[in-house]
Amino acid sequence: MAQAAVMAALAAALSIISVVVPFAGGLSLLTTVPMGLLGYRYRLRVLVAATFAASVVAFLIAGVSGLMVVVNCAYVGGLAGIMKRRGRGTPTVIAVGLVAGVIFGLFIIAALTVLVRLRTLTFSAMTANFDGVVSVVSHFEPFRPAAQDARHLFGLALQYWPLLLMVYAMFSIMIVTLVGWWALSRVLGRLSGIPDVHKLETPDEIGPVAPVPVRLVDARFRYPNATHDALRPLSLTVDAGEDVAITGANGSGKTTLMLLLSGRDPTSGSIERPGAVGLGQLGGTAVILQHPESQVLGTRVADDVVWGLPPGTETDVAELLSEVGLTGMEERDTGGLSGGELQRLAVAAALARRPSLLIADEVTSMVDQRGREALLAVLSGLTERHQMALVQITHYNNEAEAADRIVQLSESQDNTHLVESTAAPAPTVSVAPRAAEPVLQLDHVGHEYASGTPWAKPALSDVAFTVHEGEGLLIHGGNGSGKSTLAWIMAGLTTPTTGSCLVRGRPATECVGEVAIAFQAARLQLMRGRVDTEVASAAGFSHRDRTRVVAALAKVGLDASLARRRIDQLSGGQMRRVVIAGLLARSPQALILDEPLAGLDAASQRGLLRLLTDLRRNSGLTVVVISHDFVGLEELCPRTLHLRDGVLTEDPS
Structure with missing residues (x-):
């Protein structure tokens, strides 16, 4: 939903600019890129949702022209993205282009058959344009006979206008399809080489949601095309109601462990749970990321807390915000919140899912000392108040020491990789040499x-x-x-x-x-x-x-x-x-x-x-x-x- 909204806004903006700004029609070609990305990375319904949203906005601001730009670019970009994702080639694109051309032609013929006045106006405009071209060409003696023959053929074609429009539709759609495929397939081909290895994905699961207790038995993970393991074989158990701190040096596999706990399958070894992971679901697994901007989606604080919850879910938004230190901020704009406030809002949104397993991935690294202390106060006691398991990934010694148990992923088992905390230094005057400029x-x-x-x-x-x-x-x-x-x-x-x-x-x-x-x-x-x-x-x-x-x-x-x-x-x-x-x-x-x-x-x-x-x-x-x-x-x-x-x-x- 978030990707569809962002790409729809981008497509609508580009289409509106291409229509409203003089000589900016070429910008409409750029609209195929966000649509192509949606078709390449997501299912068809995401592309349809983005197309509908962008079309409505473009129509309200730029009229029918803006709407048609979005629809055309959604077709070209979406087709290229879907074909690329499914590994299809040019023959399939040609076949789809022919079918699309026939459908488009039938739509135009049906519309002009019903709308007689529009048909008359359209043909008059076409005739005037063609006559103008013939008149110019007729001024050159060698081309005069051919110009007269062309005028006769055009008049004859108008008598069989359904056939003319069908040929035109098929030809134009085929050209647009092949050009779009030729250009976008290269862009999407480059994107295919960018690994999206840290993406959180909801696994296909059946059965009741029950992520804890979770037991890893020699679980190991290696990313595609990598030469070494991102997470060495690890055996670990997280019980219900337990607060576990995960520490280790950069590159020791902390984020990879978070992905495994969130549902990704290990390369080898096994992960045992009593039920489904339930990522983002009620009673399942909730994840709070290091950068809160990436998961705060609502424009209003109260809206963000309940974002994505099933319809009919009863949530005491005021109570949750009070628990994380955001009392009375239900109506605040999320764009005006500080980094610490955004992170606490992300905690409230996670708690709204009533998770059995809450994973906090270095949530204090981007906030100041005061915000860090506030977040620690929020996280401490969560396992008792909400009967959940808490897994904290951290670099800070005071955060790790507050947990029930510390799991060190580095080879060294001392605390050399933990960051100490200290008070801010006192202000000082300049110590630069006098000769310094x-x-x-x-x-x-x-x-x-x-x-x-x-x-x-x-x-x-x-x-x-x-x-x-x-x-x-x-x-x-x-x-x-x-x-x-x-x-x-x-x-x-x-x-x-x-x-x-x-x-x-x-x-x-x-x-x-x-x-x-x-x-x-x-x-x-x-x-x-x-x-x-x-x-x-x-x-x-x-x-x-x-x-x-x-x-x-x-x-x-x-x-x-x-x-x-x-x-x-x-x-x-x-x-x-x-x-x-x-x-x-x-x-x-x-x-x-x-x-x-x-x-x-x-x-x-x-x-x-x-x-x-x-x-x-x-x-x-x-x-x-x-x-x-x-x-x-x-x-x-x-x-x-x-x-x-x-x-x-x-x-x-």
Whole structure:
């Protein structure tokens, strides 16, 4: 439903633009892509739902023309996607095109047979257009006889108009079908090489829902075309009412274990349950993901809590929201919630299913300390209040210690891969050498979203500081404090409403790219399929220049053998280093890192911080870190600023 809604909105927008904007008809071809993706990845009913929704929106805004664009593109894209998914080729496409052409022709003939006035108008327009062409051609003596013959044949064809329209319909549909297949099959062919290995899918099950107790016996999993196991043979039992913490280094198989508990079959070994997994069903298995934005679907808080529940299910929304600390927020817009609030909303939506097994996959890694404490308070005691089994996947020692039992997936059984928590450091003044030149200068910067409208929302107010060359600066603040807005302003991606941001004396917006920024979710910043093409694309040179690719990877501590590896085969720490490698290869004036430690185990955090510290000290790299994790940042960022509600403050709390 979510995919259909998103793709329908995209298709409707493209079709409306292609109709309303002059000379933009070519954009209608792009509408085939989202429809093709739906046909390729999902069942026919998803494509039909998206087509209906997009057609209604396009008709209401752009009329019949917009509706026809959506329908035509749904046919072309959907056909290409379905044929590609089923492994069919051009002969099948031709056969389907002929059938579609006949159906389309019969529809036009039936419509013009009933609508006599429309038929008269249509034929008059066709005759006028044809006569115009004949008149132009008749001015050239060699073509005059042929033009007169063509006029006679056209008049004769109009007398047998049903046959003419049938031939026209079959020919036009066949051409559109073959062109669409030729173009889209190549796009979808490239997508087929992208593994969707972490996708949660509802398994085909029969029988009553009863996911616990669950027992894994030497369960092992290896992803398709991989050379090693993602999860080594594991024997594990999770009983009803038990709170189990799953820990381990990045790449040890924690997320893979979550998939097995959610219903995916192991490569070898066995998983025993008394009944069906019931993923997302009442009394079954519920999963809370690391990024709440990926599973918060309702535009209103109360709507999101009950999203997808069977009709007639009685749910005390107010009680659930009160339990997770969102009292009185039923009518709030989910788009205005902070990261911590979104994560608590995801917990409430999971509890609305009254699950027997609740899996929380690193749910605290993307929220600040206050939000983390609130989430821990929500999760603690769930097994007693709701009679469920809770499986927490975590990197943090205090979260693991609160569980009844800890399962360590790493080979080492000590706690070297667990992340310690600590209080925010006190604010400090600049420690840059006096001779260092200023790289970033912010003077009374303020920013307001939707400025000048009734929906105006202030994000920053009177922010002023200077970052010198070779300096390391930590900007700390809670979710919603304005940190990301400040980072975008420093990178020149956002123009401040008031004040100025200068990069070596020039407005930041005039030198985009000179201040590199690494986003919080590293995977979302990696746009290419392979490591070497990603680094070269980010740095602006050819991926065939292996010397520069290897040098860029070596700079961030990655081996040259990773150059040809697919992005999806990297660990979280490796993905973050690839991002930084591409950015550093551009020789930026400064590097901004937005939550660089999120989702990394302790060893990966130490390695990344050691690398960045060496770069700052030895190459004079200017580093600005935005983070709510502080352990190990003292050497990288000797200077600290605190941001609260868009204002710099002396209070680190």
